[in-house]
Amino acid sequence: MKRATWSILILCCLLPACSQGNAQGAGDDVGSMPIASLPGPLTTVPLATSTAVADTTSTTAPVAALIDPETMAGRRVGPFAEEEFVKCSAASAAKAVGDPVALADYPNRPTLLQAAADPAAPLLVIFHGQHGCIENVQSRTDLETIGAAAGVSVLWLSGEPLPRRSWNVNGRCCEPASTNHTDDFAYTAAAIAAARTAGLSPRSVLSVGVSNGGGMALAAGCKLPELFAAVISVAGWAPLPCQRHDMSLLTFGGTEDVTLGAKTATKIETMWRKDVVDCPDEPTIETFEVRTSTTWRGCTGGTTVRLVTLEGIPHTWPKFPFYDMDVDIIRFARGEYA
Numbered sequence: 001m002k003r004a005t006w007s008i009l010i011l012c013c014l015l016p017a018c019s020q021g022n023a024q025g026a027g028d029d030v031g032s033m034p035i036a037s038l039p040g041p042l043t044t045v046p047l048a049t050s051t052a053v054a055d056t057t058s059t060t061a062p063v064a065a066l067i068d069p070e071t072m073a074g075r076r077v078g079p080f081a082e083e084e085f086v087k088c089s090a091a092s093a094a095k096a097v098g099d100p101v102a103l104a105d106y107p108n109r110p111t112l113l114q115a116a117a118d119p120a121a122p123l124l125v126i127f128h129g130q131h132g133c134i135e136n137v138q139s140r141t142d143l144e145t146i147g148a149a150a151g152v153s154v155l156w157l158s159g160e161p162l163p164r165r166s167w168n169v170n171g172r173c174c175e176p177a178s179t180n181h182t183d184d185f186a187y188t189a190a191a192i193a194a195a196r197t198a199g200l201s202p203r204s205v206l207s208v209g210v211s212n213g214g215g216m217a218l219a220a221g222c223k224l225p226e227l228f229a230a231v232i233s234v235a236g237w238a239p240l241p242c243q244r245h246d247m248s249l250l251t252f253g254g255t256e257d258v259t260l261g262a263k264t265a266t267k268i269e270t271m272w273r274k275d276v277v278d279c280p281d282e283p284t285i286e287t288f289e290v291r292t293s294t295t296w297r298g299c300t301g302g303t304t305v306r307l308v309t310l311e312g313i314p315h316t317w318p319k320f321p322f323y324d325m326d327v328d329i330i331r332f333a334r335g336e337y338a
Helices: 001-018 134-140 184-197 212-223 265-277 325-333
Strands: 112-114 123-127 155-157 204-209 230-234 248-254 284-288 293-299 302-308
Touching: 001 302, 123 184, 134 155, 155 184, 184 212, 184 230, 204 212, 204 325, 212 230, 230 325, 248 325, 265 293, 265 302, 302 325
Parallel strands: 123 155, 123 204, 204 230, 230 248, 248 302
Antiparallel strands: 112 155, 284 293, 293 302
16 A cells, blocks of 8 residues: 555544543543653665574574564554543543552552563563553553563553653653652662562563653663663653663654654654664665664664654554554564664
């Protein structure tokens, strides 16, 4: 299907999210946070196939031994209309998927764990969007269905209900967490420690989030580098400076993202390669329909930097025939782009 046709179809499905996302009790901020609220050459090269599965820096087992996430049962392909997503309201009958993790200091924050069969499997720590919840982000992704079976554990986190949930990424964004000065970094560290106490010993921990959660994923990686091997930002932004550290990055952005800006993902990637790791000058570039994927391998400490842009796509968690964020996250976590 041609790029223009895909853009028209996707915008018809997703534009309601841009106009309704801030309503009380609606979904999260995917398509709702205005850019004003933020503080503060191509040659197509075939994607190389890795011969090992690991975290972003080491190898442990043959890739062929793990399930291809693109062919797994339970994986959905969009685009989806906004009304298909779970609303974060007390009246919602939707139940989040996962085993509760008890955190005595955070009784109002549901924290759920889905453990892979291998205790050493990579661990995804997932932050929902502003005014979001676990139920909402699980309705946008299929990681709760395919993640553990594909060889990654998943830890779902919740912002503090004030009454709506968000993440305080830098003291200025995002409300209500920022105006209430919540310490979301302490909560994040406590949740990861609890997952380890529950029996996990992940060889890598990846900070993952969408929109406000994407900003939180980056902030957590930058402020808690001892906890994370990689950051994955889904339509997020960089809310604070990041110091040099051996940490991989996967960042996605759509060229029609009027919420955080069409070039925000590219700015994150540029910042990462300037301030966090050093990478070879020549990346691997792959194009398919509206997708362009640019991957720098062999960066400092064996890390990887990967930028994915989708032409004509707005502020969203992408799940399309030409690009599925879930599949890319799993492959990235398993080290298939290293």
